[in-house]
Amino acid sequence: MPRGTLEVLLVGAKGLEDTDFLAGNMDPYVTLTCRTQERKSSVASGQGTQPKWNENFTFTVSDGTKELKIRIMDSDFATSDDFVGEATIPLEPVFMERSHPPTAYNVVKDGKFQGEIQLGLTFKPEINERHDCGFDYEESYGGWKHSSNDY
Structure with a gap:
C-alpha cells in the first residue's frame, strides 16, 4: 500500500444546489477527509x-488509504x-499516476446530482530511507545495479 503525502488543490465548484432561503446568498465551505484526517476550507462568503x-491541503497517506471524501x-x-x-x-489512480490536473x-x-467540485490531486510517495544514500539501484538485480566497470 502506498505511503506518502497527498496534496489537494481545491479550485472551486459550480452548479451547486442553493440551500438558502434567499436565493444566491449561499456561503459554501468544504470539509475534506482522508481516513481520520480532516481539513476545512475557508467560507466562500456570498x-x-x-x-x-x-486553497491547498496536505494529507499524510498510510496503509489503507483508499479515498478522499468531500462534503460541501x-x-x-x-x-x-x-x-x-x-x-x-x-x-x-492518483497513487499510480502521481498527479491529476484539476478535474x-x-x-x-x-x-x-447537485453540481460539480473541481480538485487537483498530487501524490508524493514516501522515500524509503534504506535506499536514499545516493546510489542507483536496479530492482531486477535484487537491489544492486551491476557494474559495467572492468576490474
Whole structure:
C-alpha cells in the first residue's frame, strides 16, 4: 500500500444546489477527509452556487488509504450549517499516476446530482530511507545495479 503525502488543490465548484432561503446568498465551505484526517476550507462568503477557493491541503497517506471524501456545506449564521452535497474520490489512480490536473467531480445528495467540485490531486510517495544514500539501484538485480566497470 502506498505511503506518502497527498496534496489537494481545491479550485472551486459550480452548479451547486442553493440551500438558502434567499436565493444566491449561499456561503459554501468544504470539509475534506482522508481516513481520520480532516481539513476545512475557508467560507466562500456570498459566492452562492459558483464558489472559488483555490486553497491547498496536505494529507499524510498510510496503509489503507483508499479515498478522499468531500462534503460541501453552507455556512449559516443563526441556524446550523446546511449540507449541500458530497463527492468521494478514489485515490488508486492518483497513487499510480502521481498527479491529476484539476478535474470536475460530481457532487451528490441523496443519490441526486447537485453540481460539480473541481480538485487537483498530487501524490508524493514516501522515500524509503534504506535506499536514499545516493546510489542507483536496479530492482531486477535484487537491489544492486551491476557494474559495467572492468576490474
